[in-house]
Amino acid sequence: MEIIQIVGLGIITTVLVLIIREQKPVFAFLLSIFVGVMIFLFLIGKISSIIRVLEHMALKTEINMIFLKTILKIIGIAYIAEFGAQVVRDAGQEAIAGKIELAGKILIMVMAIPIITVIVETVLKLLPT
Structure with missing residues (x-):
């Protein structure tokens, strides 16, 4: 049960941080x-397994790999922005954390434009002219 190890590490670290923070x-x-980075590194193997499964499914269904890579980049931006915002929030910088989240959202929208364009073009082709 890997989640028990992760939660245990998180709880132990939290107690240590609360004790050390005063001094x-x-x-x-x-x-x-x-510890946040260690947890992320612990999960990299799981993340790569998920990516391999998604790539295998995309190849089976003959989906253009550009779409899958774009979606994976969007997911990566979301997780990295969230992690960065949480770290900055832990340091007490709420305003900067909000800016990191805003930047993540804008970058996600930029990455999504090609996918949205293809969807709109496909819908327009299906409509009678």
């Missing part, structure tokens, strides 16, 4: 970031 707030913040 060394910078060290507590760095510990928090370090």
Whole structure:
């Protein structure tokens, strides 16, 4: 049960951060970031498995790989923006966290434009002229 390990690590780190924060707030913040990165690195294998399954399904259904790569990039932007915003929020910088989230949303919209264009063109081809 990997989730138990992850939650256990998170709880232990939280207790340590709360204890250390009174004496060394910078060290507590760095510990928090370090554990967040460690959890992410622990999950990289799972993430790559998901990507391989999605690529296999896309090949089977003959979906253009550009669409799959774009969707994976969009998902990556969302997760990275969320992680970055949480780290900045942990440091007490709510305004900067909001800007990171806004930037993530805008980048997602930019990445989605080609997919939206193809969908609109497909719908227009289906409509009688």
